[in-house]
Amino acid sequence: MTMTLQEISDRMEINNLSPSQTVAVTLTNRTDAPFTGTLAVAAPAMLTATVDKTDVSLAPEEKLTVNVTAEVAQKGVAGEQKVVLSLLRPDGSVENSREITVDYLANRGKLVVKPSY
Numbered sequence: 732m733t734m735t736l737q738e739i740s741d742r743m744e745i746n747n748l749s750p751s752q753t754v755a756v757t758l759t760n761r762t763d764a765p766f767t768g769t770l771a772v773a774a775p776a777m778l779t780a781t782v783d784k785t786d787v788s789l790a791p792e793e794k795l796t797v798n799v800t801a802e803v804a805q806k807g808v809a810g811e812q813k814v815v816l817s818l819l820r821p822d823g824s825v826e827n828s829r830e831i832t833v834d835y836l837a838n839r840g841k842l843v844v845k846p847s848y
Contacts, residue, residue, distance in 0.1 A: 739769035741829075743814075745800050751802035754831065756782075756816065758797065760789035769819045770824060771795060779804040779832060780814045787818065801833050809837035 743752045760766045767788045774780035783798045801814050812835055817828040834841075 741831055743831060743833045744836060745803055745833060746805055746840055747803065747838050748840065751800055752833075753797050753798050753800040755798050756829075758787060758789065758795045758818065760791055760793050763791055765790050768821060768828070771798060771817045771819055772799065773815045773817070774833075776802065777805045777807045777814050777835070778802065778812055779815065782816070799831065801831070803835070807835070807837060809835055811835070814825065814836060 743754060745752050750792075758770070759823050760780050765788070770782055770785050770787050772780045779802045781802075782842070787795060789795055799814070799816065801812075812833040814831045814833055815828060816831065817824040820826050
């Protein structure tokens with residue numbers, strides 16, 4: 732089973748003025764057997780992370796896209812935080828996991844200027 736992010740990078744950016752961001756994550760069953768399990772999400776105390784679908788049931792080569800949202804739960808010092816997605820088998824063991832880096836910018840923002848030629 733594989734998990735791939737549908738964003739350009741494995742990063743999210745949030746700050747106190749824009750305190751949440753959502754990214755799409757695609758789960759793909761790359762095995763020869765059906766998979767049934769649960770998608771769990773874990774975040775550090777300063778963040779709240781949620782997924783819009785936790786029950787996963789996929790036939791071989793089937794895909795499922797879910798939305799993962801990270802939100803500021805407690806303001807703090809700017810820095811990198813990690814949100815961990817884990818695909819769990821019915822017995823609770825981990826089939827696959829993936830980290831998403833969340834850049835928490837606190838009271839700052841980020842502006843990306845692309846050159847025009």
